Amino acid sequence: MSKTVAIITENFGQYDPGSIHSYLSIGGFSAVKKALTMSSAEIIEMTKKAAVKGRGGAAYDTGRKWAQAASVPGEDKVVICNADEGEPCTFKDRSILSKDPFRLIEGMIIAGYTVGAKNGYIYLREEYRHLRPLIRNAIDESLSNGFLGDNILNTGFSFQIHLYSGAGAYVCGEGSTLIESIEGKSGRPRIKPPFIKECGLFQLPTLVNNVETLAIAAAFIQHGVEEYLSHGTSGSPGTKIISLAGNIKNPGAYEIPFGLTLREIIYDIGGGIPDGHELKLFQLGGASGKIGPASIVDTPYTYEDLAKEGLVVGSGGILVVDDRTRVIDFVKSIQDFFIHESCGKCTPCREGNRQIAKIIDRFVEGSQRPDDLQTAERFANIMSNCAFCGLGETAQSTLLSAIKHFPQEFGLTEVAENEKH
């Protein structure tokens, strides 16, 4: 069972996350010390070499993002740590926040130094409020030990970190919405342009990175990129923290090298399905991710292999569903989530979800009308093509992939399915 690795998670359990002295005793803050001796360009070069894709879900190249943020002109810039981990069945950021908050602080300081920011903000999801004292303490102790504040380690670099909590909206995980929320407005996405890298929080140039992304940066600055790059595949180098949940014996957050198959993840790491049941489907990357049937369980967990199956790494969530669940009931649970979480701003998302939910409810009860499936598909496509933001675009991924992989559960015969194409 040694298929997991410990690079990002190397400090988990190694120190008391409530004490900076404990952290320093295991060599804490050596990443910051090292980074502050490097130039911004050198750090960006290293980040590009590590080829880390953003771990919030969008998978944007981190080195590129940092290079852009560094090149945007501006005396006063902002780094935001997106800790609004809202995807259902995703809790890998929570593992970092609760077990290694100081490494996150290191990642933020490094990011701030690299792009030339004066202030950092941690936007913590409302449901993680129990972690506030721990993170608050990590910030305060870092400040009192000279790792934050003015003239950090006598390098002339000054950086502050502020802690903000959301009010519990999933859509606030989207960068511009998160910024609106910190500014005290209701969580609704902004129009782009202007892009937040140029005009973000309080109209300042802003870099938004996920918790895990920042933690990885601290890790490879500390140890060099070679160890990190020794894992994974050529297309997806390095490691990833996944959140394994659902009908599985050992749910939890695990760090894995890219390239394990889903079967290895579910059976070897997760211990398989409990009570002798069979795997039916899995959903990757949270509620906005597509579902995959058990037949593709041997697909390697890499960006490129998953893409071939129409799947994504996304937030790193892996939800396992066994043969006890009707697909339509699973779809309904996801639909209920989006009915709750759509911000309501744009028509396709607000009204599309409203109408599709009515149709799904009829399927659940078995009272569907002959044209219901066609109508649902039509409006799901309108949502994915026309919605204002990513939430509306991807809200119907589950439904569309469920119809594709399990047509019989929607009353479609294989023949009818073939005729459609």
Add this chain to the structure above:
Amino acid sequence: MKNIKIKIDNIEVIVPEGTTILEAAKKVNINIPHLCYHPDQAIKANCRLCVVDVSGSRKLTAACSSFVYEGMEVHTNTKKVRDMQKGILELILANHDQDCLKCLRNGNCELQALCQRFNISKTNLVDTVDALPLDDTNPSLIRDSAKCVKCNRCVDACQKVQEVHVLTHSHRSVHYNITPAYEMPLEQTFCVFCGQCAAVCPVGAIVEKDDTAKVWDAIYDPKKHVIVQVAPAVRVALGDAFNLPKGTIVTGKMVAALRRLGFDKIFDTNFTADLTIMEEGNELIQRLTKGGTLPMITSCSPGWINFIEGRYDHLLAHLSSCKSPQQMFGALSKSYYPEMAGMDPKNVYTVSIMPCTAKKYEAQRPEMMTNGVAEVDAVLTTRELARMIQSAGIDFVALEEDQFDNPFGIGTGAGAIFGATGGVMEAALRTAYEVITGKGLPSLNFTEVRGLSGIKESIVLIDDMELKVAVAHGLGNAKILLKQIEKGESPYAFIEIMACPGGCIGGGGQPIKSTRDVKEKRIEAIYKIDEDLPLRKSHKNPDILKLYDNYLGEPLGHKSHQLLHTHYHSRGMKYNFSELPNHK
């Protein structure tokens, strides 16, 4: 600025950098469907009806919020685009009260027009409408959530233009609504009833409270002597409702139509606008020469009055004590007029035709009573008058011109320009200058206070006195001048404030689609009326002079004080948090 060449539906178009696809398409006569887009407002991009296909883009692109780039190829009319636009329209319609025949916007509704364009009558969606209850407890505006398409145009008008911040959005997803905070009815908020929300609503979700039935009843009541006054800004806008070119002056036809509708006498609010100048001008002179709170601020705009009474009540001493021209007319109609005609004031039914929804609220203020009766019995907006004319089957365009009746039928050019921003200021200066100096003005036109810039200022030399004046229109602009006063930094002696952008010609009761271009045409028309009139100074209006000789005595005299002046009060906080509606 750099020019960008793009292709829309294979038609080449060259537009300046920073143009949106939607605006570029207009240049080649392609009207991309839209609901939330409004030419005078910020980009919202929330209705998504304007989605188009941009070559190389995976998804469709919202045309209202996407800027052109060199070599861009746009397709607005492919099967995919049309299907998606149609689908979005179906989604909106499924949650929209489709009782169109009962809607004030029937025939003048942007959603209806789009449905016609896409040939939508029925969808296979379930159309049970989830909505908040109707808000119809105030005298000015009705909000019907069941018709709201959540385009946010009204929110833009309320927050960004007027900065009143009453309308906002609440809740999310299917509970998302446009509403005042805590879903309070407008009457219990600091709503100023300017109606700018209603003027930009694409559908019938916010409309004027329709009082036409009340007026028909009065006309049909043989015991009632029904008289009507028409505000200066109505005559340059009413023609819009009859498809005349924007800014057409329809004074004569309007009077003819009112006579056909059955009003006993048709009078001109321009007359009491002149009267306002006599009172307000003298009040200003008094404050300047004998001391008084300066700057003095005009009090003709009831939306503005609601605003200062609600949000800046500590500055009330700056307000002129004059009633508005509407209420001055109303006061005379229940005193001087019945006395002259030997009638019981109770039998006189006074109707106003106003460009304004706040006038409905003003007419119902308890202070606005004379001889124990309401000074103005019913206020109709320009839109309502148009509906009455249409309802009576009058062919407006073909009407022969008619003239206002006496004794309130003569208005000067100074009264006429009350309809445009800066007009009251200009009219007051024409009179104040001549009354103080005793000399004729070299030029009657104070062009510095004209036009659509948000705040205008001017310095007028009256004898050896330098009078610094300012004009603001739109409450957002008014705030800037008020903040100066608050800080004790206001350099002005006299300030004109109109609640609505453009002044009354841009009022919340004017025909729908009063965009900036349309406002400019109406302002042009207002000054044309002024130029063409033989009398252009209020103090030269012979009937005004007669009124003072025969009845009022002198400006600011006892009778004037009693009839033409009032006190303004703090509106106070009207929220009662213990009575908040239950929430979902």
